[in-house]
Amino acid sequence: MTAPAIELVDLHKNFGATQIIRGVSLSVPAGQRHAIIGPNGAGKSTLFNLISGRFTPTSGTVRLNGEDVTGLPPHVINRRGLSRSFQVTNIFPRLSVWENIRCAVLWSLGYKYAFWRGIEALPDVRARTEAILESIELINRRRVQAGVLAYAEQRALEIGITIAGGAGIILLDEPSAGMSVAEAARAVALIRKVSEGRTLIMIEHDMGVVFDLADRISVLVYGQIIASDIPARIKQDRAVQTAYLGTAA
Amino acid sequence: MSDVASGVANVPAREALSQPGAAAVVRLAAPWLALAVAFAILPAIFTSGSALTMLSLMGIMIVFALSYNMLLGETGLLSFGHAVYYGLGGFLAVHAMNTIIHDRLPIPLPLIPLVGGFSGLLFGIIFGSVSTRRAGTAFAMISLGLGELVASSSLILRGFFGGEEGVSTNRTKLLHVFGLNFGPQIQVYYLIAGWCLLCMIAMYALTRTPFGRMCNAVRENPERAQFVGYNPRMVRFIAFSLAGLFAGIAGALAAVNFELVNSSEVGAGQSGLVLLAAYIGGIGSFIGPVIGAVLVTWLEVMLSDVTDVWQLYFGLLFIGMVMFAPNGIAGLIMMHAPLWQARAYRPMLRLALVYLVALAPALVLLAGLILFTEMTYHLSVKATEGTTISVFHIAVDAASAKSWAAAAILIAGGFWLFRMTWPVVGAAWHEAFAQARGAGSVK
Numbered sequence: 001m002t003a004p005a006i007e008l009v010d011l012h013k014n015f016g017a018t019q020i021i022r023g024v025s026l027s028v029p030a031g032q033r034h035a036i037i038g039p040n041g042a043g044k045s046t047l048f049n050l051i052s053g054r055f056t057p058t059s060g061t062v063r064l065n066g067e068d069v070t071g072l073p074p075h076v077i078n079r080r081g082l083s084r085s086f087q088v089t090n091i092f093p094r095l096s097v098w099e100n101i102r103c104a105v106l107w108s109l110g111y112k113y114a115f116w117r118g119i120e121a122l123p124d125v126r127a128r129t130e131a132i133l134e135s136i137e138l139i140n141r142r143r144v145q146a147g148v149l150a151y152a153e154q155r156a157l158e159i160g161i162t163i164a165g166g167a168g169i170i171l172l173d174e175p176s177a178g179m180s181v182a183e184a185a186r187a188v189a190l191i192r193k194v195s196e197g198r199t200l201i202m203i204e205h206d207m208g209v210v211f212d213l214a215d216r217i218s219v220l221v222y223g224q225i226i227a228s229d230i231p232a233r234i235k236q237d238r239a240v241q242t243a244y245l246g247t248a249a
Numbered sequence: 250m251s252d253v254a255s256g257v258a259n260v261p262a263r264e265a266l267s268q269p270g271a272a273a274v275v276r277l278a279a280p281w282l283a284l285a286v287a288f289a290i291l292p293a294i295f296t297s298g299s300a301l302t303m304l305s306l307m308g309i310m311i312v313f314a315l316s317y318n319m320l321l322g323e324t325g326l327l328s329f330g331h332a333v334y335y336g337l338g339g340f341l342a343v344h345a346m347n348t349i350i351h352d353r354l355p356i357p358l359p360l361i362p363l364v365g366g367f368s369g370l371l372f373g374i375i376f377g378s379v380s381t382r383r384a385g386t387a388f389a390m391i392s393l394g395l396g397e398l399v400a401s402s403s404l405i406l407r408g409f410f411g412g413e414e415g416v417s418t419n420r421t422k423l424l425h426v427f428g429l430n431f432g433p434q435i436q437v438y439y440l441i442a443g444w445c446l447l448c449m450i451a452m453y454a455l456t457r458t459p460f461g462r463m464c465n466a467v468r469e470n471p472e473r474a475q476f477v478g479y480n481p482r483m484v485r486f487i488a489f490s491l492a493g494l495f496a497g498i499a500g501a502l503a504a505v506n507f508e509l510v511n512s513s514e515v516g517a518g519q520s521g522l523v524l525l526a527a528y529i530g531g532i533g534s535f536i537g538p539v540i541g542a543v544l545v546t547w548l549e550v551m552l553s554d555v556t557d558v559w560q561l562y563f564g565l566l567f568i569g570m571v572m573f574a575p576n577g578i579a580g581l582i583m584m585h586a587p588l589w590q591a592r593a594y595r596p597m598l599r600l601a602l603v604y605l606v607a608l609a610p611a612l613v614l615l616a617g618l619i620l621f622t623e624m625t626y627h628l629s630v631k632a633t634e635g636t637t638i639s640v641f642h643i644a645v646d647a648a649s650a651k652s653w654a655a656a657a658i659l660i661a662g663g664f665w666l667f668r669m670t671w672p673v674v675g676a677a678w679h680e681a682f683a684q685a686r687g688a689g690s691v692k
Contacts, residue, residue: 075476090476102462106459107478119458119462
């Protein structure tokens with residue numbers, strides 16, 4: 001039995017006296033598409049920040065493929081094979097779309113801080129960048145400054161940067177937020193395509209997207225997971241309905 | 250703006266994704282060959298001794314300003330203490346030269362910049378390991394502190410820094426190769442030009458490496474860079490160390506040129522000067538600091554000849570650039586790039602004529618301001634030397650009301666006429682772009 005892709009053990013995070021994450025334990029096996037849902041302020045983004053190294057947990061453990069990564073800085077966690085997107089678009093706004101993706105493929109291809117090799121003469125960098133741009137359908141926008149892309153395009157670029165390094169574990173924070181129905185449908189198709197063969201954890205408010213994509217759903221309420229199950233049973237869970245779905249319906 | 254331009258220029262056309270061929274190599278090398286030729290023939294065009302000295306100073310400043318822009322323009326690090334690496338490079342170079350002369354070591358003068366570069370790199374690594382842990386304001390403050398630290402130690406450690414008078418050397422006493430003794434300025438010029446070209450190529454190449462691109466990424470969004478696997482501190486640290494290397498080379502070239510290094514070269518004045526040069530030229534493109542270095546050196550030499558308050562004009566120029574052209578001279582030029590790319594030569598020509606029309610009253614305004622400044626300066630500082638001064642080779646009585654009235658008329662009239670040209674310039678600008686767009690190539 002291989003170790004789960006992500007394993008959280010009794011994770012806590014306090015900001016001052018305020019407890020945001022209050023004992024989260026979760027195990028996501030490799031290859032699963034896992035959605036985290038919950039009302040605003042439940043601590044979903046904080047949970048992502050703890051997993052990806054943006055914040056250090058107050059207590060508890062984060063394991064990646066069985067390795068303890070608790071408290072490591074984001075770039076180290078990224079190198080161990082976890083990549084994430086952000087709820088508020090987080091790209092390199094004044095670089096071209098091409099440069100945005102290229103910067104995201106460099107480390108994983110082993111170029112690190114190389115200042116002795118010309119970047120234009122690296123065929124693997126070029127090929128990977130092109131392939132990513134094809135898959136997020138921005139290849140024809142590659143010369144455009146990322147900051148002037150349309151919103152939905154920026155969200156696609158955000159996903160592109162996240163998957164460009166070939167990480168095995170992907171965290172997506174509200175990938176369809178702020179999108180029209182048609183754009184969200186395209187985003188779902190894109191996420192389905194790019195998460196093929198990887199472990200995906202995503203925070204999402206759009207229940208259509210969640211039930212469409214997720215193999216399993218965890219419900220986070222007030223810093224605790226109150227239910228974690230397959231979509232069909234989450235729909236029926238009375239506690240979930242009262243805490244979350246009930247208010248939405 | 251121009252970062253984007255440079256970023257976009259690197260995007261390959263889809264059909265050209267194959268390996269660069271011979272044609273691409275020629276295209277890559279052509280500008281540098283042209284520059285090498287220009288460096289070679291410049292002394293034949295500007296033959297006077299003072300011109301040769303100025304060209305030498307420009308070469309040094311180009312290297313220094315480009316090294317500064319590795320921090321400010323490429324990596325987004327605002328340093329107030331870059332002269333530390335320039336000055337220490339100079340001091341170690343001058344000490345190395347004296348040791349070589351004393352011990353008769355078989356090392357020729359052209360290799361001395363390596364000593365400066367190594368020193369700059371070393372101190373860049375030492376100070377950079379502290380200062381690059383933070384970006385933004387904290388980095389700027391630490392760079393200022395380190396600058397003050399080194400500047401004040403230069404007055405305490407007299408053995409190394411030579412106190413008030415500095416450390417001197419004799420560049421002609423080193424091992425002579427190819428019969429060059431580096432006595433005449435022309436030989437020193439070519440030494441500087443050669444190193445300048447080498448450093449320019451190296452620094453340009455550096456921007457087109459994985460590391461160089463990640464410098465831009467860290468400048469734009471250090472957090473995102475971290476989430477794609479890069480440690481922003483490490484990127485900043487390497488950039489800082491390499492900037493120190495090139496600043497040290499520039500400092501050593503200055504030491505060779507003047508045969509003297511004193512404590513002012515590590516000081517805030519020198520740090521400020523390189524900031525001005527890079528910023529006025531434009532930090533958003535590679536060519537910007539080069540333009541800035543040439544202009545600032547020229548102004549420094551020319552203005553200090555004709556007026557005592559040249560630093561005032563210098564400061565005003567800087568303020569003007571920050572307020573009205575934050576992308577520098579290179580940025581102003583790049584604004585017209587779309588017209589050039591659209592081959593809209595006719596609209597460009599018309600635009601140039603309109604600029605000339607606007608320039609005339611602007612010069613009148615400038616003349617009035619200069620007259621006002623010079624008279625004020627003379628009356629407040631040099632009143633004992635009489636009231637007659639020479640402005641633009643015209644004798645002016647600073648005490649007469651007529652002179653002040655003339656200045657007032659020039660300022661008011663010049664501004665009024667200049668103000669009237671603004672809408673004309675704006676209209677010409679829009680028309681030029683509309684025509685170019687009509688031609689179909691400007692988006």
